Amino acid sequence: MKIGYARTSTTEQIAGLEAQVRDLKAAGCERVLQEQVSGATTDRPLLAAALDQMRAGDTLVVMKPDRLARSTADLLGYVETVKAKGCHLIVQSMGGQTLDTSNSTSKLMLTMLAAVAEFERDLMKERQAEGIAKAKAEGKYQGRKPTARTQASEVHKLHQQGVRPTEIAKRLGIGRTSVYRCLCLVN
Structure with a gap:
């Protein structure tokens, strides 16, 4: 059985979630679990449900590696979890290529892509921190308004x-x- 997992970080990303669901169904997923929650959190109940539902021979399908994990270590952890169940992971849309962890070359490519994505995210966070520090020094940064x-x-x-x-x-x-x-x- 092919189980699809779609995720967006915020509830505003409805079109992105719908596109993932559409593409996962087109890829032959019989069941698609979708949630709108940050990838940084460990509390993703539908991902846990997808992993729990998997039986030997099943396939977990995601559209991009960042929909599954934020870091290389997390991604490889999911790959190992899926592999331990006698299943495998497919990342569907990688520039027209499909990465299937049932073969070594795809696993290597997935690891490298995850490392690059993690690196990009770290650079973005560094630039954001620099921008905030500069704005604070200039007295322009107010921070977010307290909501609670x-x-x-x-x-x-x-x-x-x-x-x-x-x-x-x-x-x-x-x-x-x-x-x-x-x-x-x-x-």
């Missing part, structure tokens, strides 16, 4: 109504830790 603290009174009101912190976080679109922080500020 502006909702502290609403957090406190919901808490007084007996709503649990996890539910408050969901309703207000903030993190659970932020809810606890607000409760400490208001109390």
